[in-house]
Amino acid sequence: MTNDSSPPLLEVRGISKQFSGVQALDNVSLTLSRGEVLAVVGENGAGKSTLMRIVAGVTQPTSGSIIVDGTPAEFPSVAQALKQGIALIHQELNLADNLSVAANIFLGREPLRFGTIDQRRIDQESQTFIDMVGLDVPPQTIVGTLPIGKQQLVEIAKALSTNARILIMDEPTSSLSERETQKLFDVVRGLRSRGVSVLYISHRLHEIEELADRVVVLRDGKYSGELPRDDIQRANIVRLMVGRDVSRFYQRTPHEPGDIIATANDLRTTKFPHRTVSFELRAGEIVGLAGLVGAGRSELLTTLFGVTPAVNGTLAVGTLHRPPRTVREAVAAGIMLAPEDRRRAGLFLPMSVKRNLSLASLRRDQRHGFLNHAAENRVSAEMVALMRIKTATDRQVVRYLSGGNQQKVVLGKWLCLEPKLLLLDEPTRGIDVGSKEEIYKLMDQLAARGVAILFASSELEEIIGLSDRVLVMHEGRITGELDRAAITEESVMQLATGGADRRERIGA
Numbered sequence: 001m002t003n004d005s006s007p008p009l010l011e012v013r014g015i016s017k018q019f020s021g022v023q024a025l026d027n028v029s030l031t032l033s034r035g036e037v038l039a040v041v042g043e044n045g046a047g048k049s050t051l052m053r054i055v056a057g058v059t060q061p062t063s064g065s066i067i068v069d070g071t072p073a074e075f076p077s078v079a080q081a082l083k084q085g086i087a088l089i090h091q092e093l094n095l096a097d098n099l100s101v102a103a104n105i106f107l108g109r110e111p112l113r114f115g116t117i118d119q120r121r122i123d124q125e126s127q128t129f130i131d132m133v134g135l136d137v138p139p140q141t142i143v144g145t146l147p148i149g150k151q152q153l154v155e156i157a158k159a160l161s162t163n164a165r166i167l168i169m170d171e172p173t174s175s176l177s178e179r180e181t182q183k184l185f186d187v188v189r190g191l192r193s194r195g196v197s198v199l200y201i202s203h204r205l206h207e208i209e210e211l212a213d214r215v216v217v218l219r220d221g222k223y224s225g226e227l228p229r230d231d232i233q234r235a236n237i238v239r240l241m242v243g244r245d246v247s248r249f250y251q252r253t254p255h256e257p258g259d260i261i262a263t264a265n266d267l268r269t270t271k272f273p274h275r276t277v278s279f280e281l282r283a284g285e286i287v288g289l290a291g292l293v294g295a296g297r298s299e300l301l302t303t304l305f306g307v308t309p310a311v312n313g314t315l316a317v318g319t320l321h322r323p324p325r326t327v328r329e330a331v332a333a334g335i336m337l338a339p340e341d342r343r344r345a346g347l348f349l350p351m352s353v354k355r356n357l358s359l360a361s362l363r364r365d366q367r368h369g370f371l372n373h374a375a376e377n378r379v380s381a382e383m384v385a386l387m388r389i390k391t392a393t394d395r396q397v398v399r400y401l402s403g404g405n406q407q408k409v410v411l412g413k414w415l416c417l418e419p420k421l422l423l424l425d426e427p428t429r430g431i432d433v434g435s436k437e438e439i440y441k442l443m444d445q446l447a448a449r450g451v452a453i454l455f456a457s458s459e460l461e462e463i464i465g466l467s468d469r470v471l472v473m474h475e476g477r478i479t480g481e482l483d484r485a486a487i488t489e490e491s492v493m494q495l496a497t498g499g500a501d502r503r504e505r506i507g508a
């Protein structure tokens, strides 16, 4: 839409950013036109979020400049960037848990009436943006009570409400369902047709194929290349990202299911006390747990792990003959969960990478109350290398790792424990393509060693690529079970949207 005489809406010129010991960005330049959806991709730790935070005035660059509408911009603050029409949707949620959806949308920009906050206007106007993102909760709902996918929609509604000219979305879909993602795409297309520009970050390359007008690739903090619309294909993107072909993505060794490891009968979770869930899991099996956001997958996993004890029903795992009442009981029975909201439930942000990785396994190995430092060093070094965790040293505090590298730390912590039953909630959320491959390999290896794995994922591709068997949930119950040969996009989606009244078993 730009022609030669008008400057691009946004120009990033020679931006560098240095943190103590880390060159996060090295001389990065790019432009953004009016009404353009520009995807920015790169491996975990490539510098994407740092660049976006600089454009949105959250952080200052070490050197370089930002030019908006042909005029050099100084953004000492988020408020200044907002004034220029630049809004950022954070990768990690940035909401006030104890406030309502409406209050969060207008936080810091509350409309006033006679000098006091105009609550009615807040509720009314927020409704417009709530509808826009397809969020189906009243504006007065307290944000902390919403599941993470819906919190993400609130974050997006909040950014839309600023009427920005440039909207930065840092992994907006990482906790959204397929349906919510499509809804978000409609919103983005609507914005584009109104001349709003979008900087879009995602590790889900099919989203980028579907949505982006152009792709800029970052690699190790440097500009690595870009692709025009017609060249946006997964293989091209990956080549620029990692400098190699990632071809055989879902490496699976056929698993011979062994003995039954876990049996659940008529389990009722506190979230869905009127629904019962029954299933069996065998040693060496990778079972996918599919469903739309809100279907009850996370509730089932946290119940199996004793976080929110079951209302009733039975569960047999190892020495345990009823559902665990505490996490300690679950762990003692050989059950582990890598939760969905890893920042809250799985990580100790002020502690080092090393300590986070080794904490759970050392507690198990610990003798006489002191830590085995040699073991700690070994566990940590192995995991950092295996999962390619990008960090200056494993003594680095986890808080300063990029989003995806934080995810790897939590996952690594559980993977090195070798449980009997491993529960994973969205294991590759926010993780780059190359590292996903490593995680799939690890899951495969664990299964080959006899671990039963139950993993929830909103990425159909992942469910289809990895699972020996799939359990599909809808509104708190299992609507169907698919054997390997019967797992297709259609069969999963049909069951995820309700399926038949009775539970279906579809085999080969």
Ligand SMILES: Nc1ncnc2c1ncn2[C@@H]1O[C@H](COP(=O)(O)OP(=O)(O)OP(=O)(O)O)[C@@H](O)[C@H]1O
Pocket: 019, 020, 022, 023, 024, 042, 043, 044, 045, 046, 047, 048, 049, 050, 051, 091, 390, 391, 400, 401, 402, 403, 404, 405, 430, 432
């Ligand atoms: N406040 C900080 N202090 C020290 N290092 C930091 C800080 N913020 C970011 N880094 C480092 O800068 C590098 C780039 O991080 P950034 O968050 O921009 O990556 P990213 O491309 O967004 O990755 P991801 O896909 O995992 O979100 C990483 O090595 C990260 O550890």
Ligand SMILES: [Mg+2]
Pocket: 048, 049, 050, 091, 170, 402, 403, 404
């Ligand atoms: Mg990031």
